[in-house]
Amino acid sequence: MINSYDRDNFWVLNWLDKFMVGHSGFICGGCFKNIFNKEKVKDIDIFFESQKDWDKAVEHYDNLTVGYWTEDGGEVSEDEAEYIFYYENDNVKAYKHIETGTVIELCCKIFGTAEEILNQFDFTITKFAYYKAVVKDEDGESIVYRVMYDDCFFEHLHMKRLVTDKNILFPMSTFERMLRYAKYGYFPCRETKMKIIQAIRNLSEKQVELSESLYDGID
Numbered sequence: 001m002i003n004s005y006d007r008d009n010f011w012v013l014n015w016l017d018k019f020m021v022g023h024s025g026f027i028c029g030g031c032f033k034n035i036f037n038k039e040k041v042k043d044i045d046i047f048f049e050s051q052k053d054w055d056k057a058v059e060h061y062d063n064l065t066v067g068y069w070t071e072d073g074g075e076v077s078e079d080e081a082e083y084i085f086y087y088e089n090d091n092v093k094a095y096k097h098i099e100t101g102t103v104i105e106l107c108c109k110i111f112g113t114a115e116e117i118l119n120q121f122d123f124t125i126t127k128f129a130y131y132k133a134v135v136k137d138e139d140g141e142s143i144v145y146r147v148m149y150d151d152c153f154f155e156h157l158h159m160k161r162l163v164t165d166k167n168i169l170f171p172m173s174t175f176e177r178m179l180r181y182a183k184y185g186y187f188p189c190r191e192t193k194m195k196i197i198q199a200i201r202n203l204s205e206k207q208v209e210l211s212e213s214l215y216d217g218i219d
Contacts, residue, residue, distance in 0.1 A: 002118055002127060004148045012036070013130055017145070019044060019097075019104060023057035026114045026131035032149075033125055033157060043094075043103035047110070047117045054108045061095050061106065114148050122174040124150045124163045125186070162188040164195055171199035 007013060012035060016027060025046040034041045048054040062068045066081040083095040083104070091109040096102070110120065114129040121127050127150035132143050156163050162181055168174050175196055178188055188196070 001151050002115055002148060003151060004115075004133075004146055007130070007145045007147050010147055013145075013147070016044070016130055019046070019102075020130070020132060020145070022060035024048070024053050024132070025057050025106070026117075026129055028114065028117050028129045029121070029126050032128035032130075036154070036157060041102055043105055045092075045105050045107055047107050047112075047114070049113055050111050051108070054106060054111070057106050058093055061093075061104065065095055118148065118150070119166065120169060122164050122168060122170075122177065123181075123192075124152045124156045124165060125161075128153055160186045162186050162192055164188075164192045168195060168199040171196060171203060175200060 019027070023046075025048045027044055028047050029045040031041045031044045033039075046057065048057065061083060063076065064082040066076055066078055066084050068076050068085075081098065083097055086094040086096045086103055088094065092105040092107050094103055094105045097104060110117065112120075114131045118127045118129055129148040131146055131148065133146045135142050135144050150165075152163065152165075155161075162178060164174065178192075178196065181187075
C-alpha cells in the first residue's frame, strides 16, 4: 500500500528542493534507492500530471540551459546557465546540472498524480516520490513538501529484495531491470520470479520482438 507522509524526518532529501523549483512536477523512482543507501545519484526522474505541466517544465529548464534562447530574445550564456542539454527521446528530455553533474530527466511517456505513477512502477524499491502539496488554512494556501512511498519500501530496500506487488505492465522491461538489479545485489523473491515468468509467457511473439528492439518501460 502507498501512503503519504510529512517530510519532517527526511532531511536527507532537502538537497532535491533546488530541482523542484519552477515547475509542478514531482520526483519518483530509483534515485531514492541511491539516496537512502548513501550512494551517488546519477539521474533524477521528474514526472508530471499533464502534458501542459511537462511543457512548462521544459520551458523552465530551457531558460537555464546553455545556448537556449530566453523569452526576451537573449541567449543563455555559460555564466548564467545552470544546466547543459543532455539528450532527448520520445520518453524524456534530459539536462545535466552543471554544479553537481546530476542528470535531470523530464519524463513524458506517462502522466498522472504521484500515486498513480508509483502504482505503475514494477518493484517496491522504486515506489518512492517527493512532491509538493497545496495546504489550505485560515491564512490561505501554502506549498509544503511531502513524501509518498510503498509501506514495504524500506524493508525491501534493507533486504535488497525485489518484489512486484501488482500487475506487470511491461514484462520484458521488468525482466531486464531484474537482471540489472542483480548486478547490484538485489534479487527477486520467489513470488516475483513466478509473476515475471507468467507475464512473459502471456506475451505474443510480436510483443516480445517489440520489447527487444524498443525500450518499453515507464521510467
